Amino acid sequence: MTAHSKRVQVFKVLFETEFHEIPDMERQCELFFDTVGVSDELEEVRREIYRLEKQRGTKGVRALLDDCYDREKELIEKDKESQDETLQRVSSIMELLPEIDRVLSEKTDGWDLDRMGKVELTILRLATYEILYDDSIDTAVSINEAVEIAKEYGAEESYSFVNGVLAKIAG
Numbered sequence: 001m002t003a004h005s006k007r008v009q010v011f012k013v014l015f016e017t018e019f020h021e022i023p024d025m026e027r028q029c030e031l032f033f034d035t036v037g038v039s040d041e042l043e044e045v046r047r048e049i050y051r052l053e054k055q056r057g058t059k060g061v062r063a064l065l066d067d068c069y070d071r072e073k074e075l076i077e078k079d080k081e082s083q084d085e086t087l088q089r090v091s092s093i094m095e096l097l098p099e100i101d102r103v104l105s106e107k108t109d110g111w112d113l114d115r116m117g118k119v120e121l122t123i124l125r126l127a128t129y130e131i132l133y134d135d136s137i138d139t140a141v142s143i144n145e146a147v148e149i150a151k152e153y154g155a156e157e158s159y160s161f162v163n164g165v166l167a168k169i170a171g
Helices: 003-016 022-036 040-053 061-095 099-105 119-132 139-153 158-170
Strands: none
Touching: 003 061, 003 119, 003 139, 022 040, 040 119, 040 158, 061 099, 061 139, 099 119, 099 158, 119 158
8 A cells, every 4th residue: 555545544534533423433443444445456366366266176276376365364464554554643643633733723824623624624634743743754745645635535726725734834
C-alpha cells in the first residue's frame, strides 16, 4: 500500500469519527475495514490460487499453489499491519484533537470549526497533525497530500481553502 493510500485510509477512518461516539469507533473501524476489502495484490493472488486449484492434478501445480498460499498469508499479515497503523494514527490524532482544533481555530479567522465542511475539517486535522507532530513527514509533502485528498473528496474549491490554511500553519 502506498503512503498516499495509507493517508487516504486514515482520512476515511478519521472522517467516521465525526459521525460516531468514541465508544462506537472500534466497531465502526471493523466495519470500515470489512468494506474496504483486501488489497488488489491479495485479490490477484487469490484469483491465481483459484485458477491453479482447477489444475490441481497438473505437474508442478502443487509447488505454484504452495507459493501462492505463502504469498496470500504474507499479504493478509501486511493488510492487518496496515489496519493497525491506520488505527494507531487515528488514535494519535484523536488524543491531540483539542490542540489540533485550537491551532485550526487560530489559523481559520472567521471560520467556526463546527460550521466547516466535515471533509475539509478532517483533511485539515490530519495534515495539521502531520505538520506539528510527525517529524517523519516533510511539511510540503503533508500539504501536497492534503490538497490532493481535498481535490478527490472535497467540494470544488476545497483544495485552495485547505492549502491556504495549511500554509498559515506551516508558515
